[in-house]
Structures are given as structure tokens and as C-alpha cells.
Amino acid sequence: MFASKTVTIFAAALATLYSTVSAAPTPTKNDITARQVAPSGATHSVVVGRGGLRFDPENIVAYPGDVVEFHYLPRNHSVAQSNFANPCQPIGPTAFFSGFVPIAEGQAPDVFQITIEDRNPIWFYCSQTTGNHCQSGMSGVINQNFDSNEFTLARYKANAAEIGGVSTSPEVVGYGGNLNARVVPNPNPLSGF
Ligand SMILES: *[C@@H]1O[C@H](CO)[C@@H](O)[C@H](O)[C@H]1NC(C)=O
Numbered sequence: 001m002f003a004s005k006t007v008t009i010f011a012a013a014l015a016t017l018y019s020t021v022s023a024a025p026t027p028t029k030n031d032i033t034a035r036q037v038a039p040s041g042a043t044h045s046v047v048v049g050r051g052g053l054r055f056d057p058e059n060i061v062a063y064p065g066d067v068v069e070f071h072y073l074p075r076n077h078s079v080a081q082s083n084f085a086n087p088c089q090p091i092g093p094t095a096f097f098s099g100f101v102p103i104a105e106g107q108a109p110d111v112f113q114i115t116i117e118d119r120n121p122i123w124f125y126c127s128q129t130t131g132n133h134c135q136s137g138m139s140g141v142i143n144q145n146f147d148s149n150e151f152t153l154a155r156y157k158a159n160a161a162e163i164g165g166v167s168t169s170p171e172v173v174g175y176g177g178n179l180n181a182r183v184v185p186n187p188n189p190l191s192g193f
Pocket residue numbers: 076100101102128129130
């Protein structure tokens with residue numbers, strides 16, 4: 001449903017572009033629509049545990065319809081959804097959760113995916129309590145509000161270190177409500193990072 005709507009809008013924008021190709025190059029409303037719609041469907045890979053207790057990248061910009069895909073490096077990490085106000089804790093019963101992924105070498109055979117549905121910030125953390133990963137800075141955000149000096153990833157991490165307490169894991173693996181969280185086979189398990 002999303003895809004066909006996207007195609008329709010994009011086709012309309014393209015038609016407008018072609019019909020105005022010899023006109024003055026002033027941006028039109030339709031040009032702006034085309035630029036906003038075009039990024040849909042991208043997959044953003046996040047490497048869990050690259051460079052120590054962190055996600056890489058840890059600050060992601062994604063559009064509705066994009067997939068964020070988590071690949072795990074060795075140790076025993078997880079990906080869990082929180083909100084800004086309660087770092088290192090599940091956002092509630094709808095929180096997405098990858099489960100723990102212990103791995104000795106290479107990349108885990110499975111990846112964890114969510115599909116972005118809007119531009120609202122999505123906060124996530126590793127809920128590993130052995131070594132206090134979240135309190136040590138293992139957290140990230142999708143679509144941080146860059147107009148705010150308050151709701152930043154740096155502030156989330158500072159709060160996690162200060163008030164994160166002992167991390168809690170969501171009870172259910174997967175879920176994530178409309179984000180449609182799921183564990184799927186790693187499409188490229190032999191690739192290095
Ligand atoms: C991974 O971490 C979880 C949560 O701390 C723990 O229950 C599990 O035993 C660990 N697995 C391994 C293989 O260390």
C-alpha cells in the first residue's frame with residue numbers, strides 16, 4: 001500500500017519535472033515532494049559492538065519505508081527500544097527486542113530489522129547487564145530531533161550513565177508494534193566491517 005502510493009506520487013512529480021524541463025529552474029512544490037519521497041526503501045546497516053560498547057552508526061536518519069538492520073559482532077549484545085525519558089529501560093509492552101545474541105567470532109548468522117513508519121525519534125539501547133552496556137554508552141537513536149538541544153543522543157547517554165539504573169530487557173523478542181521488528185537470516189554473513 002505504501003509502495004504504490006509512493007510510486008504514484010513519484011510518477012506525478014516526474015511528470016511535472018518533464019513537463020517543466022524548459023522552464024526557469026525555480027524549485028516547485030512538486031520538486032520538493034519528489035526529494036522527500038525518493039529515499040524510501042533504503043536499508044541502513046548498524047553494526048552492534050563495533051569499536052567497543054557501541055552501535056555504529058549510532059545516530060541514524062531514516063525515512064518511512066526504510067529498514068534499519070542490526071548486524072552483531074562478538075560479545076553478547078541486544079537491541080531494545082526505550083524512550084528518551086527512561087534510558088536503558090523498555091519503552092513499554094510494545095518495545096522491540098532482538099533478544100541476546102552471543103557470538104564468538106565473525107558476524108551473527110541472523111540480523112534484526114525494523115521498518116521505519118514516521119519521522120519520530122526512536123531510541124534504542126543494548127540491555128546487557130553484565131558490564132552495564134547501556135550505562136557505558138551503548139545506545140543510539142533514529143531520527144533525533146536536530147532542532148533540539150535537549151533531546152540529543154549525547155544527553156541520552158549522559159542520562160543513561162547517571163540515572164540508567166540496572167538495564168531491563170523487554171519481555172518479548174521481536175514485536176515493536178508498527179515497526180514490525182523481526183529476526184531474519186543475515187543477507188551477507190561473511191562480509192567484514
Ligand atoms: C547472554 O546474555 C544474557 C543476558 O545477560 C544471558 O542470560 C546469557 O546467558 C548470555 N549468553 C551467553 C552465551 O553468555
